[in-house]
Amino acid sequence: xxxxxxxxxxxxxxxxxxxxxxxxxxxxxxxxxxxxxxxxxxxxxxxxxxxxxxxxxxxxxxxxxxxxxxxxxxxxxxxxxxxxxxxxxxxxxxxxxxxxxxxxxxxxxxxxxxxxxxxxxxxxxxxxxxxxxxxxxxxxxxxxxxxxxxxxxxxxxxxxxxxxxxxxxxxxxxxxxxxxxxxxxxxxxxxxxxxxxxxxxxxxxxxxxxxxxxxxxxxxxxxxxxxxxxxxxxxxxxxxxxxxxxxxxxxxxxxxxxxxxxxxxxxxxxxxxxxxxxxxxxxxxxxxxxxxxxxxxxxxxxxxxxxxxxxxxxxxxxxxxxxxxxxxxxxxxxxxxxxxxxxxxxxxxxxxxxxxxxxxxxxxxxxxxxxxxxxxxxxxxxxxxxxxxxxxxxxxxxxxxxxxxxxxxxxxxxxxxxxxxxxxxxxxxxxxxxxxxxxxxxxxxxxxxxxxxxxxxxxxxxxxxxxxxxxxxxxxxxxxxxxxxxxxxxxxxxxxxxxxxxxxxxxxxxxxxxxxxxxx
Numbered sequence: 001x002x003x004x005x006x007x008x009x010x011x012x013x014x015x016x017x018x019x020x021x022x023x024x025x026x027x028x029x030x031x032x033x034x035x036x037x038x039x040x041x042x043x044x045x046x047x048x049x050x051x052x053x054x055x056x057x058x059x060x061x062x063x064x065x066x067x068x069x070x071x072x073x074x075x076x077x078x079x080x081x082x083x084x085x086x087x088x089x090x091x092x093x094x095x096x097x098x099x100x101x102x103x104x105x106x107x108x109x110x111x112x113x114x115x116x117x118x119x120x121x122x123x124x125x126x127x128x129x130x131x132x133x134x135x136x137x138x139x140x141x142x143x144x145x146x147x148x149x150x151x152x153x154x155x156x157x158x159x160x161x162x163x164x165x166x167x168x169x170x171x172x173x174x175x176x177x178x179x180x181x182x183x184x185x186x187x188x189x190x191x192x193x194x195x196x197x198x199x200x201x202x203x204x205x206x207x208x209x210x211x212x213x214x215x216x217x218x219x220x221x222x223x224x225x226x227x228x229x230x231x232x233x234x235x236x237x238x239x240x241x242x243x244x245x246x247x248x249x250x251x252x253x254x255x256x257x258x259x260x261x262x263x264x265x266x267x268x269x270x271x272x273x274x275x276x277x278x279x280x281x282x283x284x285x286x287x288x289x290x291x292x293x294x295x296x297x298x299x300x301x302x303x304x305x306x307x308x309x310x311x312x313x314x315x316x317x318x319x320x321x322x323x324x325x326x327x328x329x330x331x332x333x334x335x336x337x338x339x340x341x342x343x344x345x346x347x348x349x350x351x352x353x354x355x356x357x358x359x360x361x362x363x364x365x366x367x368x369x370x371x372x373x374x375x376x377x378x379x380x381x382x383x384x385x386x387x388x389x390x391x392x393x394x395x396x397x398x399x400x401x402x403x404x405x406x407x408x409x410x411x412x413x414x415x416x417x418x419x420x421x422x423x424x425x426x427x428x429x430x431x432x433x434x435x436x437x438x439x440x441x442x443x444x445x446x447x448x449x450x451x452x453x454x455x456x457x458x459x460x461x462x463x464x465x466x467x468x469x470x471x472x473x474x475x476x477x478x479x480x481x482x483x484x485x486x487x488x489x490x491x492x493x494x495x496x497x498x499x500x501x502x503x504x505x506x507x508x509x510x511x512x513x514x515x516x517x518x519x520x
Contacts, residue, residue: 001173001174001177001183001457001458001459002459003184003185003459003461006177006182006183006184007184007187007207007212007214009182010043010182010184010214010216011212011214013216015217016201016202016217016218016219017041017042017043017216017217017218017219018035018040018041018042018218018219018220018389018391019031019035019040019041019042019043019218019219019220019221019222019382019385019389020042020043020044020045020202020203020216020218020220020221020222021035021042021043021044021045021222021224022045022189022203022221022222022223022224022225022232023044023045023046023223023224023225023226023228023229023232024044024045024046024049024050024051024169024173024183024185025046025050025051025053025054025055025169025224025225025226026051026054026055026165026169026172026371026374027224027226027366027369027374027377027378027381028044028046028222028224028225029044029050029051029055029169029172029173029176029183029374030172030374030375030377030378030398031044031222031224031366031377031378031381031382032044032172032173032176032181032183033172033175033176033179033181033378033398033401034375034378034379034381034382034396034398035181035382035385036176036179036180036181037179037396037397037398037401038382038386038394038395038396038397039180039394040382040386040391040394041180042176042180042181042182043181043182043183043184043216043218044173044176044181044182044183044184045183045184045187045188045189045203045205045214045216046183046184046185046186046187047186047187047188047189047208048185048186048299049185049186049460049461049462049464049465049469050169050170050173050183050185050459050469051165051166051169051170051469052299052468052469053226053227053228053299053334053335054226054227054334054335054336054337055165055166055169055226055371056165056166056169056334056468056469056475057165057249057251057332057333057334057475058165058334058371059249059251059277059279059286059288059289060162060163060164060165060279060281060286061160061161061162061163061277061279061372062084062087062088062095062160062161062162062163062371062372063080063084063160063161063372064077064078064080064081064084064120064123064124064160064372065077065080065370065372066116066117066120066266066268066275067274067275068080069116069119069120069123073353074123076353077120077123078123079373079376080370080372080373081120081123081124081125081127081128082127083372083373083374083375083376084124084127084129084160084161084372085124085126085127085128085129086127086375086399087161087163087372087375088129088161089400090375090398090400090401090402090403090406091163091168091171091402091403091405091406091420092406092407092408093405093406093407093417093418093419093420093421094163094164094167094168094171094403094405094418094420095161095162095163095168096161096162096163097129097130097159097160097161097162098159098160098161098162098262098264098279099130099143099157099158099159099262099263099264100157100158100159100160100263100264100265100266100277101135101140101143101144101155101156101157101158101263101264101265101266102117102155102156102158102265102266102267102268103140103147103148103152103155103265103318104152104153104154104155104156105151105152105153106153107153109153109156110134110153110154110155110156113156113268114132114134114156117132117156117158118132120132120158121158128159129159129160129161130158130159131159132156132157132158132159133156133157134154134155134156134157135154135155135156135157136154137152137153137154139154140152140154140155143157143261143263144259144261144263144265145260145261146257146258146259146260146319146320146321147265147318147319147320148317148318148319148320149320157263161372162264162279162281163371164282164418164472165371166468166469166470166472167418167470167472168403169469170458170469170470171403171404171405171420172403172404173459174404174405174458175401175403175404178404184207185459185461186207186208186209186461187205187206187207187208187214188205188206188208189203189204189205189232189235190203190204190205190206190235191203191204191235192204192221192232192235192236192361192363193215193217194236194361198360198361199361199362200220200221200236200359200361200362200363201217201218201219201221202215202216202217202218202221203215203216203218203221204216209461218389219389219390219391220362220364220385220386220388220389220391221236221362221363221364222363222364222365222366222381222385223236223363223364223365223366224365224366224381226335226337226367227244227246227297227335227336227337228297229243229244229337229365229367230242230243230244232365233357233359233363233365236359236361236363237359237360237361237363240359242340243339243340243355243357243365243367244297244337244338244339244340244367245293245338245339245340246293246294246295246296246297246335246336246337246338247291247292247293247294247335247336247338248290248291248292248293248294248301248304248307248333248334248335248336249288249289249290249291249333249334249335249336250288250289250290250303250304250307250308250311250331250332250333251286251287251288251289251311251331251332251333251475252286252287252288252308252311252312252323252328252330252331253281253284253285253286253287253328253329253330253331253332253475253476253477254284254285254287254323254327254328254329255284255285255327255329256280256283256284256285257321258278258285258319258321258323258327259278259279259280259285260280261280262280263280264277264278264279264280265277265278265279265318267314267315267318270314271314272291274289274290274291276288276289276311276314276315277289278315278318278319281476282472282476283445283476284329284476284477287311287315287323288311289311290304290307290310290311291336292304292307294335297335297337298335300513300516301333301334301335302333302516303331303333303519303520307333308325308328308331308519312324312325325519328518328519329476329477329478329479329480330474330475330476330477330478330481330517330518331478331517331518331519332474332475332517337367337368338368339353339354339355339367339368353368353369354366354367354368354369354373354377354380355367355368356380356381356384358384358388362388364381364384364385364388366380366381375398375399378398379396379398382396383396404420404421404422405419405420405421405422406420406421407420407421407423415445415447419453422453422457425453426449426450426453429449429452429453430447430449433449435448436448436449436452437449440484440487440488441473441480441483441484443477443480444473444476444477444480444484446471446473446484448487448491450466450470450471451466451470451488451491451492451495452491452495453470454466454470454471454492455491455492455495455496456495458470460492461496462492462506462509462510463485463488463489463492463506463507463509463510464509464510464513466488466492467481467484467485467488467510468481474513474514474517475517478514478515478517478518479514479518481510481514481517482510482511482514482515485506485507485510485511485514486503486507489503489506489507489510490503492506493506
């Protein structure tokens with residue numbers, strides 16, 4: 001992916017694109033893949049980095065939604081389970097089967113949750129990841145020796161999916177570009193353009209690196225900005241009512257010793273009716289999440305009062321060693337773009353399904369949904385967009401479309417496994433330049449070659465891009481990330497032809513950000 005080439009393509013275009021997509025998160029990237037793979041011409045513009053918002057801050061699960069099953073939303077569960085299977089088939093280097101257990105501390109939990117998870121298996125059908133079964137107390141403690149043993153009766157084992165959200169997003173952007181799309185990060189849309197009849201006909205944007213103005217004309221404008229979609233809707237229609245009720249979800253990351261095996265814990269019902277997970281992830285333990293309504297979406301959400309304590313207190317009864325604030329290696333939050341549903345007071349009750357809204361000018365806004373169903377959301381969106389733009393109808397092919405990096409039977413424990421089919425190219429680069437084999441920090445398996453690769457092939461522009469999303473250092477271990485920043489900045493400066501002043505500024509900005517990922 002060459003950012004300069006992408007910008008030059010946009011600047012050189014003389015006619016109209018079929019579609020312009022605003023937003024480079026999971027939804028926007030999926031839309032670009034779908035449109036380009038059908039043969040439509042499409043531009044995607046992201047005001048920050050790809051996936052800098054919600055799409056890199058998930059619980060790292062590809063799942064049907066056990067909680068949605070509890071709520072009786074069977075249709076959403078069936079769709080998500082089907083899409084879960086498609087994601088694993090299309091991106092096997094990033095989407096894996098993961099075993100989960102529901103620990104039982106009361107007599108009624110085994111039959112109750114066991115029956116529910118058998119239904120989950122049944123709904124998955126041929127897309128299932130594995131059959132659920134009851135575990136004895138001994139079997140459960142063998143799998144998870146750090147479970148709280150007092151009162152433990154046994155548990156229910158079931159299977160779901162796990163993935164690296166930010167890496168999958170980058171692979172989706174690469175897939176879209178390989179199919180002919182044009183995608184650019186750090187390119188902010190400032191206005192929606194309208195023709196004489198008042199129809200949305202493109203956007204006005206600015207490349208925030210160079211200050212260059214871009215006018216993109218298109219037959220259809222698609223707003224896929226997630227939690228920020230209302231601000232874009234008001235560029236098109238100033239009096240547009242709010243569509244989104246944003247909700248914050250917080251996660252904490254602990255040392256691997258809290259969950260040393262490969263089996264995750266699912267707490268099926270917390271005191272506020274949510275589901276809580278403790279998940280082995282990249283050599284660490286990820287615990288979350290919360291669901292708290294907020295007034296306004298922000299790019300870098302901070303923990304709300306009591307959120308960290310809530311997660312620690314919810315996790316403690318299930319772990320033999322109670323986690324404390326001093327054990328937290330990183331804290332990160334994401335904003336869910338929940339679609340408003342009347343006067344619903346609790347965001348946990350709002351729909352996770354997606355909504356497509358067409359404004360009077362014809363601008364299409366897609367909101368809601370979740371990572372697992374991103375592909376289906378994109379399919380629905382492009383079906384509608386093609387109709388709005390009066391484009392030739394073409395079938396969706398993404399159900400069987402391999403994602404960039406697709407590599408069956410990959411070794412997920414290899415430190416470069418997340419790169420899939422690109423991993424041999426990184427190894428070749430290390431052979432050519434042995435200095436790139438060095439690790440940037442003793443506690444994390446991130447090598448210098450990954451910074452170089454991120455700049456050359458993944459459109460990384462900042463230290464944050466590299467340490468937060470192209471690699472996952474910041475959400476895993478904020479202190480280690482801050483210590484790695486100078487080395488990452490020096491490598492990145494060499495690739496992007498930046499000077500010492502730029503390096504100093506990048507390190508300062510990133511280290512200030514890293515401090516926000518620690519308990520205050």
